[in-house]
Amino acid sequence: MIFVYIGSTILVAAFGQRIHVPVARIAVYVGLALLLSVGPVLGLGSDATLNTLADAGIFVLLALGLNIVVGFAGLLDLGYAAFFAIGAYTYAMLASPQFGVHLPFWVLLFVGAALAGAFGIILGSPTLRLRGDYLAIVTLGFGEIVPQVFQNLTRFTGGPNGIAALDFPSLFGRSFGTAAFPYYEVTLGLIGVALVTARNLRSSRIGRAWMAIREDELAARHLGINTTRMKLAAFAIGAAFAGVGGVVYAAKLSLVSPDLFQFQVSILVLSMLVLGGMGNIAGVVIGSLVLTLVNQVILPQSNVLAQAAHLPVNLSNAHFFIYGGILVAIMLFRPEGLLPSAQRQAELHESVQADGV
Amino acid sequence: MLQVEGVSRSFGKLVALHDVSLRVDAGSIAGVIGPNGAGKSTLFNLITGLGRPESGTIRFSGKRIDGRPTYWIACLGIARTFQNLRLFPHATALENILTGEHVRLRSNLLEDLVRTPGQRREEEQARARAFELLHLVGLRRAANVRAAALSYGDQRRLEIARALASRPRLLLLDEPAAGMNPVEKDGLAELVRTIHRTGMTVLLIEHDMRFVMGLCEHLTVLDYGERIADGVPQAVRENPRVIEAYLGSELPA
Numbered sequence: 001m002i003f004v005y006i007g008s009t010i011l012v013a014a015f016g017q018r019i020h021v022p023v024a025r026i027a028v029y030v031g032l033a034l035l036l037s038v039g040p041v042l043g044l045g046s047d048a049t050l051n052t053l054a055d056a057g058i059f060v061l062l063a064l065g066l067n068i069v070v071g072f073a074g075l076l077d078l079g080y081a082a083f084f085a086i087g088a089y090t091y092a093m094l095a096s097p098q099f100g101v102h103l104p105f106w107v108l109l110f111v112g113a114a115l116a117g118a119f120g121i122i123l124g125s126p127t128l129r130l131r132g133d134y135l136a137i138v139t140l141g142f143g144e145i146v147p148q149v150f151q152n153l154t155r156f157t158g159g160p161n162g163i164a165a166l167d168f169p170s171l172f173g174r175s176f177g178t179a180a181f182p183y184y185e186v187t188l189g190l191i192g193v194a195l196v197t198a199r200n201l202r203s204s205r206i207g208r209a210w211m212a213i214r215e216d217e218l219a220a221r222h223l224g225i226n227t228t229r230m231k232l233a234a235f236a237i238g239a240a241f242a243g244v245g246g247v248v249y250a251a252k253l254s255l256v257s258p259d260l261f262q263f264q265v266s267i268l269v270l271s272m273l274v275l276g277g278m279g280n281i282a283g284v285v286i287g288s289l290v291l292t293l294v295n296q297v298i299l300p301q302s303n304v305l306a307q308a309a310h311l312p313v314n315l316s317n318a319h320f321f322i323y324g325g326i327l328v329a330i331m332l333f334r335p336e337g338l339l340p341s342a343q344r345q346a347e348l349h350e351s352v353q354a355d356g357v
Numbered sequence: 358m359l360q361v362e363g364v365s366r367s368f369g370k371l372v373a374l375h376d377v378s379l380r381v382d383a384g385s386i387a388g389v390i391g392p393n394g395a396g397k398s399t400l401f402n403l404i405t406g407l408g409r410p411e412s413g414t415i416r417f418s419g420k421r422i423d424g425r426p427t428y429w430i431a432c433l434g435i436a437r438t439f440q441n442l443r444l445f446p447h448a449t450a451l452e453n454i455l456t457g458e459h460v461r462l463r464s465n466l467l468e469d470l471v472r473t474p475g476q477r478r479e480e481e482q483a484r485a486r487a488f489e490l491l492h493l494v495g496l497r498r499a500a501n502v503r504a505a506a507l508s509y510g511d512q513r514r515l516e517i518a519r520a521l522a523s524r525p526r527l528l529l530l531d532e533p534a535a536g537m538n539p540v541e542k543d544g545l546a547e548l549v550r551t552i553h554r555t556g557m558t559v560l561l562i563e564h565d566m567r568f569v570m571g572l573c574e575h576l577t578v579l580d581y582g583e584r585i586a587d588g589v590p591q592a593v594r595e596n597p598r599v600i601e602a603y604l605g606s607e608l609p610a
Contacts, residue, residue, distance in 0.1 A: 197470055200469060200470055200471070200472050201469055201470060204464065204469035204472075204476070204480070205459060205462045205464050205469055206466055206469050207469070208452065208455055208456040208459065209456070209459060211445060211448055211452070211456065212445055212456045212459075215445035215446065215447060215448060216443050216444075216445055218407075218427075218443065219439070219443035219444070219445070220456075221426075221427040221428045221431070222405060222427055222428075222431055222436070222437055222443075223431060223436075223456060223457050223459050223460070223519070223523060224428050224431035224432045224459055224460035224523055225428055225431075225456075225459050226428045227428065233466060
């Protein structure tokens with residue numbers, strides 16, 4: 001029930017970007033939130049569907065976090081999966097037989113966020129002087145180093161095999177078990193928190209400072225903006241989102257291993273931003289949902305679809321090809337992303353007209 | 358208020374500034390003039406912490422600021438505009454000014470995150486002040502227009518408004534009239550006077566002698582990185598070294 005409340009208020013808060021949101025729009029968001037949160041309670045959606053949606057939700061979290069770093073502050077980060085890994089390993093080491101430590105999932109959500117955020121600052125600080133391409137290369141390096149470290153610190157991390165048999169989270173004494181439903185609801189709630197966080201930060205003092213750094217760093221400094229501190233804040237907050245995502249991911253999978261956090265994950269999340277519309281919160285959500293759908297639903301079904309269309313091809317080995325093709329097609333036809341900051345543009349025209357200019 | 362003493366700065370073999378001194382008294386409008394490449398912009402850059410002087414000191418309200426980080430100097434109360442406009446082009450006029458208010462706002466990360474009542478109040482006040490500034494520079498109706506979509510003259514005025522948003526004690530204007538037509542220049546001079554009347558101390562760099570003559574109370578003339586004259590506009594205009602420096606390029610009218 002609590003998710004109904006959180007989900008609905010949050011969706012409204014996140015998408016109702018104008019102060020006077022039309023009632024109809026609010027109704028749509030509340031309805032959507034209710035459908036998403038209560039639907040499964042009433043038996044809507046199979047376990048497999050909820051499982052896919054929960055995975056998609058984790059990627060929405062990641063994308064919202066990366067959007068703060070790349071979309072808001074304009075710092076191209078190609079090693080974002082490192083923070084996802086740090087969150088996941090936090091859960092794996094502190095809620096498993098590995099060290100016999102069994103901290104509750106709910107506590108570890110915060111621990112994972114804090115640890116990932118701290119690493120965001122540590123890994124971010126050497127990159128502060130770098131911009132654009134150079135920054136991207138260094139973050140790429142970090143993205144490679146972190147899974148390597150987890151792979152080689154065998155004593156703590158189980159090496160290439162990772163850590164298995166992680167604790168199931170529980171709420172009021174009831175274990176989540178292996179059903180997708182509780183993970184789905186938790187992810188939904190976390191997305192709600194993430195949406196409100198992203199939205200509040202964007203249109204505040206710190207959000208404007210990020211915008212200033214993205215648009216013209218030198219001018220930003222001349223306005224008294226401590227660009228060092230603001231960039232580190234972006235890295236830390238973005239990383240914290242990934243840390244939370246990692247904790248949920250590990251708990252849901254009940255397993256972590258270094259190969260889950262390779263470079264492709266960083267690129268996948270970045271593609272979600274670019275595809276959806278960088279900087280725009282709703283666009284980022286759409287982008288991550290679309291890409292997860294493509295990855296988890298359309299590609300696995302491609303052979304079935306091909307057969308249905310009587311195409312004499314075997315697409316089992318062509319997943320990357322199709323995936324790349326879809327990306328290229330979208331970027332060719334909508335280079336600004338599926339849902340760019342069109343809202344703001346529309347808003348802009350409205351107010352200009354309203355003022356009679 | 359601002360004291361520049363014996364400041365030198367060179368880039369490789371090029372001496373941009375040599376032993377330049379300058380004083381700006383609180384509440385005055387002062388100008389730095391000189392032909393292209395005289396070192397005017399270098400002087401401004403050193404004042405706002407873009408690079409440090411090789412020798413000499415810069416003090417603001419008695420505090421050494423030379424070699425300090427730019428954001429720190431801005432927090433002390435020095436705001437500036439740029440010769441080649443540095444607005445945030447994709448942000449609206451209103452957002453540009455709100456960003457300028459950064460140093461005056463007190464909300465921290467957590468307050469921004471949860472939107473405390475105090476933070477909301479502060480944001481409302483910030484918006485109200487931003488609209489006042491838009492009104493001051495005549496851009497009230499353009500509040501929601503992206504900066505890049507404004508006319509050149511309006512962009513210049515917006516940049517001044519953004520600099521004022523931090524409520525500085527000293528306003529540095531780097532060639533504010535560059536690229537403006539005579540009508541726009543007159544409007545700009547009027548704006549600078551209005552700002553000055555509110556008690557603001559202004560130091561501006563200019564190229565156009567006519568513009569500064571009518572506006573500034575005190576002028577410093579640079580040529581090849583050296584100070585060749587300093588004083589009230591009338592005296593500076595009649596200084597033979599100034600006439601010589603300007604001869605051939607632009608006669609003091």
